[in-house]
Amino acid sequence: MNSSSYDTITFESSTDKAIIDNLIKYAIAPRPICFASTINHLGQINLSPFSYFNFMSHQPPICVFSPLRRMRDGSTKHTLDNIQEVREVVINIVNYAMVQQQSLASTEYPQGTDEFNKSGFTAIASVHVAPPRVAESPIQLECKVRDIITLSDEPGAGNLVIAEILCMHVHKHLLDNDNSISQADLDLVARLGGDWYCRVTGENLFIVPKPLRRLGIGIDQLPENIRRSDTLTGNHLGLLANVEALPKLQQGLPEDKYLKYLRLNFPEDSPQFTQKVHEYVAQLLDAGQLDKAWQILLCSTRVL
Ligand SMILES: Cc1cc2nc3c(=O)[nH]c(=O)nc-3n(C[C@H](O)[C@H](O)[C@H](O)COP(=O)(O)O)c2cc1C
Numbered sequence: 001m002n003s004s005s006y007d008t009i010t011f012e013s014s015t016d017k018a019i020i021d022n023l024i025k026y027a028i029a030p031r032p033i034c035f036a037s038t039i040n041h042l043g044q045i046n047l048s049p050f051s052y053f054n055f056m057s058h059q060p061p062i063c064v065f066s067p068l069r070r071m072r073d074g075s076t077k078h079t080l081d082n083i084q085e086v087r088e089v090v091i092n093i094v095n096y097a098m099v100q101q102q103s104l105a106s107t108e109y110p111q112g113t114d115e116f117n118k119s120g121f122t123a124i125a126s127v128h129v130a131p132p133r134v135a136e137s138p139i140q141l142e143c144k145v146r147d148i149i150t151l152s153d154e155p156g157a158g159n160l161v162i163a164e165i166l167c168m169h170v171h172k173h174l175l176d177n178d179n180s181i182s183q184a185d186l187d188l189v190a191r192l193g194g195d196w197y198c199r200v201t202g203e204n205l206f207i208v209p210k211p212l213r214r215l216g217i218g219i220d221q222l223p224e225n226i227r228r229s230d231t232l233t234g235n236h237l238g239l240l241a242n243v244e245a246l247p248k249l250q251q252g253l254p255e256d257k258y259l260k261y262l263r264l265n266f267p268e269d270s271p272q273f274t275q276k277v278h279e280y281v282a283q284l285l286d287a288g289q290l291d292k293a294w295q296i297l298l299c300s301t302r303v304l
Contacts, residue, residue: 011023021156023193025192025193026192026193029190029192029193030190031051031052031191032053032188033049033093033102034053034063034092035048035050035091035093035094035134036048036049036067036089036090036091036092037090037116037131037132037133038083038086038088039086039130040081042112044082044112045116045123045131045132046079046113046114047114047115047116047121047134048067048077048079048105048106049094049105050066050067051190051191052065052066052068053066053091056162060146060164061164061165062146062163063091063141063143063163063165064160064161064162064163065160065163066158066161067159068157068159069153069154069155069156069157072155073155074153076159080148080159080161083145083161084148086131087144087145088129088131088143088144088145089131089143089145090126090129090132090142091140091141091143092133092134092137092139092140092141093138093141093186093188094188094189095137095138095186095187095188096187096188096189097187098121098136098137099189099197101120101121102119104119116134122136126142127167128142128144128166129142129143129144129166133169138174138186139169141163141167141168142165142167142168142169143163143164143166144164145162145163145164146162146164148160148161148162174186183200184200184205187199187200187201209242211242216243216244217243217244218241219238219241221241222241223246225274226240226278229274229278231275231278232278235285236281239290239293240290242290243294247291249295249298253295255299256295256296256299259280259296259299259300268300277296277300280296281293281296281297
């Protein structure tokens with residue numbers, strides 16, 4: 001891993017507010033979308049998307065989302081007004097099939113407009129709360145609002161809606177017999193900076209093994225010429241360092257054919273040999289072959 005220095009430009013929220021307002025949406029991304037269904041005391045329904053949203057607590061099960069005061073005039077959004085009257089919300093999770101219609105629902109329609117009708121979604125009755133659910137949404141969370149934290153009265157001010165999940169509806173076809181779900185099948189979308197969204201598809205999912213069960217040795221304990229490799233990246237070193245102890249060379253294994261080829265073609269004490277070995281190790285790590293990658297490093301004694 002090359003330890004280079006990074007030049008940075010610093011923006012202060014006291015003087016560079018507009019720049020930060022724009023950049024922060026690119027930086028804190030992707031953001032899941034809370035498609036919030038609410039109702040006022042007259043029974044008028046509202047449906048609007050909010051990406052300042054996440055799951056915050058398992059016990060109690062809590063989601064938080066934030067309808068901001070409008071930038072143009074500091075007025076509050078209908079979703080917040082409704083929640084202040086009827087402290088209930090259904091958080092509908094947005095997948096790719098819903099993305100254009102949910103965007104339409106974000107239009108600033110006049111108070112009292114039912115965005116279910118405007119955006120063409122199907123309203124179905126909830127079990128515990130008055131606002132309806134979006135039938136098309138793969139997962140719907142019925143919530144009661146525990147608290148609303150108002151951050152200021154300025155335009156753009158957040159209002160943190162602290163919503164406790166009462167029940168979770170999941171489209172049946174997404175669940176297997178163990179009540180597990182395939183992340184790819186959910187086909188979620190998320191909001192990023194500007195007009196960008198992203199879609200969670202099978203091709204862009206990958207697994208990072210949890211380091212929790214095994215206490216990894218840490219990058220500081222890797223042999224120096226692995227740690228300082230120009231070829232192995234931070235991700236590679238992270239994988240190599242996620243072992244309980246430096247692995248031992250397994251005796252009696254047949255010599256790896258590619259390593260043999262490298263030995264025949266490059267002097268073992270040459271930088272080229274080290275580089276080729278590290279390139280090979282990088283490929284093995286990218287393919288998920290941690291044990292083999294370590295064995296190659298251990299076999300090529302010059303590398304250690
Ligand atoms: C994907 C997406 C995410 C959004 N996230 C937020 C948000 O987190 N907070 C916010 O105040 N507005 C957000 N908006 C804009 C609101 O959806 C929009 O202001 C909406 O009209 C509010 O409706 P209401 O006044 O009926 O509650 C988002 C819009 C879209 C399309």
